[in-house]
Amino acid sequence: MASQEDALLVADGVRKVYRTGDLSVLALDDLDLTVRAGELVAVMGPSGSGKTTLLNCLSGLDEIDGGRVLVNGRDLFEMSDHDRTEHRARSMGFVFQSYNLIPVFTAVENVELPLLLVGVPADEARERSVDMLRRVGLAERERHRPSEMSGGEQQRVTVARALVARPAIVWADEPTGNLDSAMAAQIMDLLRELNAEERQTIVLVTHDPAIGAAAGRLIRMRDGRLVGDETAVSRDTAAAANRP
Structure with missing residues (x-):
């Protein structure tokens, strides 16, 4: 488990309530979580347990109703909306299930977009994007548009786009x-490789037990709370103890 002294991310008493008319649903219930730089963390739990809400709140995409979220020591929710958006653009990358690629852009144009948005010169943005596509195994596909690529290739473009700005943390839903x-x-092998070789911090939400088992740390959620937090070492130790 991570201590706050060496933490990249600290969630302290985070509370999120969704309201529709007179109905209120507690999605995150005074949740605490600490993540160190270089960790690969999987978040699992049943549908409705709060996994995606956790990702959205800890990344600052959604507002919270209580508590605080620190990234590199900065409280996301003490920032103005503009500063939080800027901080997110420079410090975070996102990988979504639906890819979210711009269909009229080529692979390299999709990857370089976040760099251009934060003011990286065009020549440097293109060079870094080409290199990142090579890194994820798509050197020959940089001029192809999403419709000309398989689902796996599109997700590799999404991973490249999330990583090209060298973010402190990548969120993957x-x-x-x-x-x-x-x-x-x-795709999971690629994320593990990038985590191991680049010490890229990754927090991913998944329903797939095989994906969860492949992460260095597995967090389990239920009813907006953390109900389990195990490392790969602790899982291996427990498995060995249970063998006949």
């Missing part, structure tokens, strides 16, 4: 949900 099992395994 069901990144393999639209892929078959073989392609899902390839």
Whole structure:
């Protein structure tokens, strides 16, 4: 478990309530979580347990109703909307199940977009994007548009786009949900490789036990609370103890 002294991300008593008319639903219930730089963390739980809400609140995409979220020591919800958006653009990357690629852009144009938005010169943005596509195994596909690529290739473009700005943390919401099992395994292998070689911090939401088992740390949620937090080492130790 991570201590706050070496933390990249600290969630302290985070509370989120969704309201519709007279109905209120408690989605996150005074939740605490600490993530160190370089961790690969999977978040699992049944439908409605708060997994995606957790991702959205800890990344600052959604407002919270209580508590605080610190990224690199900065409280996201003490920032103005403009500063939070700027901080998110420079410090975070996102990988979604639906890819969210711009259909009229080529792969390299999709990847370089976040760099251009934060003022990176065009030549440097293109060079870094080409290199990132090579890094994810798409050197030959940089001029192709999303409609000309498979689902797995599109998700690799999404991963490249999330990583190209060298963010402090990458958030991934069901990144393999639209892929078959073989392609899902390839994407997870890629994320593990980037985590190991680049020490890229990744927090991913998944319903797939195989994806969760492949992460260095597995967090389980139920009813807006954390109900389990295990590392790969602790899981291996427990498995060994249970063998006949």
